[in-house]
Amino acid sequence: MEEAEHKQHHDHSHSHNVALLTYGLGLLIYLVALLTPIGAVTKNVFYAVTILLSGYHVIWEGIIETIAESKEHHSLRPNVHILMTVATIGACIIGDFNEGALLILIFAGAHFLEEYAEGKSKREIKGLLALNPTEARLVAEDGSVSTVAVSALKTGDTLKVLPGDQVPTDGKILNGHAVLNESAITGESMPVEKSSGDIVFGGTINQHVAFSMIVTKDSSETVLSKVLHLVEESQKNLPKAATKIKKLEPTYVLTVLALVPLFIVLAPYIMGWTYYESLYRGMVFLTVLSPCALAASVVPATLSGISNLARHGVLFKGGTYLNNLADIKVVAFDKTGTLTKGEPEVTDSFFLPFKDHSEELMINVLVQMEQSANHPLADAILNHFSPSNQFELSVSTELGKGLTAVYNDHRYTIGKPSNHSELPESLRAKVTQFSQEGKTVVVFGIDGTPVGVIAMMDLPNKNAKAAIKHLKDSGVHTVMLTGDSTVTGEAIANQLGIDEVIGNILPEDKASIVKDLQKSNGSTAMIGDGVNDAPALVQADIGFAMGDGTDVAIDVADAVIMQNDLRRLSYAVLISKRLKSIVWQNIFFSLAVIALLSVLNVLGKMDIGLGVLAHEGSTLVVILNGLRLLTTPLLKKQASLH
Incomplete structure (x- = not known):
């Protein structure tokens, strides 16, 4: 199975690299046709080659996704890729191969940028797997000790755990006392003292003297194994969160595909045009209705927001997460190392x-x-x-x-x-x-x-209180999830102004609690720093890892807050809200331009050249509006981040 997954990943990477190579080749051919004095027929051939080389990847993907979405929803669900394909063909039909090639280059380029920003490669969990104990010291009936694989252990086996050893699996102490570091499993910051009869967890560290224990669970049923399982399952079933533009796609494309043929058929009767003029005006419609500006409404602005945040210490692994941060209703915090030092x-x-x-x-x-x-x-x-x-x-x-x-x-x-x-x-x-x-x-x-x-x-992280106040002022419900006692959690929560505390929980509890918060409150973000937070980080709509946290938390999270400075979370929320505003500005502007050009086309005041100029101009305006996020000034309260 692993070999099959590796082959699938290799094939995807190879296909992606080929698509980028052919896109670059198509762009080069387009520039040659545009800038060199060659004949019109040769230029059109070059433009057609550009369309095939640069656009085949997004065109084919659009067809496949349309079929899949239509099957899933039991209705036709075309996407912008399909409309782009039809618009390109339409431009070529009316003889403007240049416009068709340019539309493909812009759209395919935006598509590749979005793929890069989203980081489609699977998030690795090698660091988490490395924490799973592999060996144990098995005590035989004659008292001799031998090293065996953890996978070979069975319930009832007696083990010896030396100072500095990982506890191999879940069990109970037979004799002696132990001081265990359980922070990786429970999130408890204080070492825990245990004696005969107390439960110990696999993956925790024995910090003091040797002790004997009896195995009470199969290695596949330990708390750490459950963490692994939860992360793997969540990764396999991660839904691709739709941005607003994605939600608009099916309706927009279906409307255009329905109206343009209808317009071509009815225009001769209603407007008194010839069939050729009706066809020409229909092709102009496909040109001005092509979604370049609409497609550019999200990606450049999102990339600008991601770049801005990276400069200020918040690293997002994908644009979708930043887009959706503005709609978060709940933020759940791990206590130790996140809200505290x-x-x-x-x-x-x-x-x-x-x-x-x-x-x-x-x-x-x-x-x-x-x-x-x-x-x-x-x-x-x-x-x-x-x-x-x-x-x-x-x-x-x-x-x-x-x-x-x-x-x-x-x-x-x-x-x-x-x-x-x-x-x-x-x-x-x-x-x-x-x-x-x-x-x-x-x-x-x-x-x-x-x-x-x-x-x-x-003690509380010195920057946590201001961040939580900012969230609450924005109407976000704040929750603390901790393996510590509820009393300890509430003591910290009262100092920071957190709304709700859920204490005495284990890693598998955190993931299920986040799921419950999603059901009861809506979109939920999780912020943590430890291995024990990994399942909850993956379960959440957006998972934030603290930059000083474990590699595992950073690997599985959707974003990383550097230097454990929670004020950066407040800044990320600010940028996300501005991004949401800019995206909607772009969408409304794009649709307004399309509406204006459509009216002018019906009135006979629009030709291909003017349509191209207005269409590409609106795309440039949308892109420049998105780039404003690169220079968004810090709030006065945030000015001390650097």
Whole structure:
């Protein structure tokens, strides 16, 4: 199957390259015919060759797509490609091969630009596959350990997981304690301590001592495998979102194809024209009704918007996503690393007096103890406190309990509040307050007496609040999706002004929640940075990855926000809304020009030359209007992006 897919991709790439080559050759032949003094017949031959070389790809694609769309909707659904084909043939029938060739060159050129902007190649998930564990340490009945393939494991097998190892598959801890980095799976920024009977997930990292586990799921049923499956399935079933111009195509083309033959037949009776004049006027209609300006209404403006955003740190993988961003009703955010900095910081500390210990001495001991710990919480404490004195301590670590040290005949401890059966009233109040605020709390004790609390939290991204306010002012509903507790999520959400929080969720939950948001609210964007966000990013109508996030998130997302600056999301929404406005301006202008030229043709005031001039002039105006997006000035609030 993979070989077949590879061959299909190779064939598509080869066909695309051939089409580009023949387009370029056709363009060269057109320029030769236009700029060299050769005979009229020879020029027309050259123009006809240009039409065949430069247009065969879009003409054939138009026929195939029309057949497919018509079958799907059980009615005739011609597209602009078909109308372009008829218009080109019509121009040739009335002897203006030059106009026919020019129409094909413009339309085919716009088509290739749109293909490039949309990035039709399949998004790779090699980075995600690389995270799937491939080997495990299997413990035999005699206690010996051997390395086996994860795919060979079965439920009930006993495994050994060493420090630094990936957990091979989902299971339960048999004995020992573990400190696991589960951020890639659950999105939880804090390492998680686990003991006998606790569930562990395949793909997470053992950060501390070795432990034994029992396999509880087949390798194809693990959480990480579900992530892989969801991404692959979503990619296979991605609908091609239609732009406004795409939605107008069938009606526009059917109307033109119906009216022009009717006009040719009835004009001699209604207008008193000869049949030749009626045919001539009909061909003029096909010329002035050709959709060059209409086709150019979207692509140049979209490419300009994409270029503008790229300069300001938002990289879009396709124009459709930028076009549709203006219509987003909901934005769902991952918490860790997207709305927050992705690492804990000390937010509060509180110490009680204790005998001969000053607060300065307590902090010095605290820092010396944490210097021996290999834990993100230790990093937060060390980054926050500055010791006034350095000295040697004998520190021991008890998994599930914390740190213990002895100095000057005093025993010091750092651990969870639950390690102490009783806390002084003032400390208990602080622990309750900090916990309700979604903070992680550790207690510092001396000789078995709790004397201090330190609160830590993964703090909000400094630019998130302004971005969320801009979204809400635009009528967009904001939702936080997090693997953390709802309490922790709401603590961050309250600071940022987020409308809704959904906590305690796993990766497969995120994708289904985004699907529910799409059903209940409409078009939904998802913003995340981790492997665990990949299914939701693909499920969303538009998926944004944070630039400092994982390669997997960036690979599967539709757009990337560089430097994790959410103000760039606000700017992208601004550009998208302006793009939407410009596109509609172009569409209305194009249709107005077509209507004017049609009226003039009926009144006998239009010939081929004037029609070409007005038609191509309107196309140029539409393109220049779209290029205005290249120089759209930043809002004052956005001026600090660089």
